[in-house]
Amino acid sequence: MSGMTLNMEVMTSLRDAVGKCLAELGKKYDNMLVMTADVDTSSRIQAFKEAFPDRCYNVGIAEQCLMSTAAGLAHEGFKPLTFAFAPFASMRCYEQVRTDICYTKLPVIIIGNGAGYSNGASGCTHCGLEDSALMVACNNMTVIEPGDPAQMVKVLEAAMELNAPVYIRLGREATTSLYAEDVKYEIGKALIPREGNDGAFVCTGIMVHFAMEAAKRIREELGREIRVVDMHTVKPLDRDAVIAAAKTGRVVAAQDHNINGGLGQLVGSTIAEAGITCKLAIRGCPDEFVPIATPEFLYARNGMDADGLYQAMKALL
């Protein structure tokens, strides 16, 4: 993480939502701990830290240690929330996550910041483009990618109640909000922020916002109604929501993640297994590394922004 320049003054809504929520959760769960690997500031844990200074661990730049010690604490009845940047929270300590946490199904919540291309300007090392695939491949792991501040609060509450390993990937922040604060949220049950039967976007995180824009534009320009499925839980996947989306005949699946191992492939195999004939396009990061670039550039380059999703769906209509 050395050499990285972060503007700590920039308020980012998802992480701020996490920060506010943590302190509240800490009051509710006296066995909740917050652990980070030298990302206290960027993870917005300050409110929790101020309220419960003795319930925080910062293990330094040591993600393997973060996961193993969290496992040890969970063995003894504590509920640790661990924070690290998505690529380091997933790849650097993958075996610790798999063997120390998931094998025994310990209640450790792992929050990976900077997922997808959201850290693009920091370069390849800081882009978490494999984390979802890795965590999905981990038995006993639940994988969630919220895209909205109100949803994020619900995700944390649900994750605390689950009493099992949960990976929460936080990617590019949206400037708009999709849900009211009282949004009904259930792990594994997709949300539908926009109805439609001429096709469906199945997306996570920031891609849901882009899909909403694309669907609106399709309505305005082409007069067709496209459903937007917010597949916030990547695992376990809401198969019913995918099958219902496939029955519209056209699905564009998008995740800010490598296409290989990403949401699109999970959606595709679900549709194929269900025996449904459906046009399918997958958007995400192709099988190539790119040098330093801004998220906006990368989303546009790979057809993952609102225009890219619009074009992908238009081609299926």
Place this chain on the structure above:
Amino acid sequence: MAEKSLVRRLEKASLDTKLRLLDLCHQTMIHIGGDLSVCDMMTALWQYAIRYDVENPHWDGRDRFVLSKGHAAAVTSFSQAAIGCYDVQDIYKEYATDFGRFGMHSCNLANPYVDVSTGSLGHGMPVAAGMAAALKRKGSQSRVYCVIGDGECGEGSIWEGAMFAHQYQLGNLVVFADRNGFSFDGPTEEYMALEPFAGKWRAFGWNVVEIDGHDMDAIIDTIDRLPDVSSDTPTIVIGKTAKGHGVSFMENNASWHAGGVNTEDWEKAKAELTAAYQEKWGAAV
């Protein structure tokens, strides 16, 4: 100096475990080299140091045990059998069988007497540190005992855990290092040198005790003199041991990291171990 009768009792207990290990090794493949090197310390841990309730393996007041060198599962299982966790015969019957409780590495899903599943090296010690942090939070008087191999200290995660234990002042964490000088491929100093091993731990802020890991008197003495649970400094006991200890053709021979023994070797090995005990204590086994 420990009481002579205690030393003799534990040395006899260790001999019993070694003979059982050889019986199992005659039956199937086990990590016999590392089992034998850590057997004396393991015996003292389970049959002298660890506070435990066999009837209630999840008793909150127990001392915790984490086998970071997870491949020493057989010696751990026999040591636990010696205090009544299982019948010794169960180990012969179930070892490496479908859904058996015992295998080449420890598994907590199959066996309630295993706190942490291990096998991948460099994992158990930092997990043990996390458990020690948890016990410290709870104000528990329990210790976390952890057995590591020297070879696994090639894993950076061991040193991350060492820093964590120092930073969070985990005086309730006691690590026993089986410094047998060998990893899978051969001598540690030849492949990836660990010396100055004790110096490394001292530099990481640990309380370091160096002993002959086969000297039961010294092992008992070390256990008796462990710092108080509420102390601020984690302890590592570095036991200098020999891989395949006590069996002439296995000792310090990397090819006996894991394997099975044929009948001739099996009998020879058991005879050697028994003779050594009898020579010291002058008694029939």
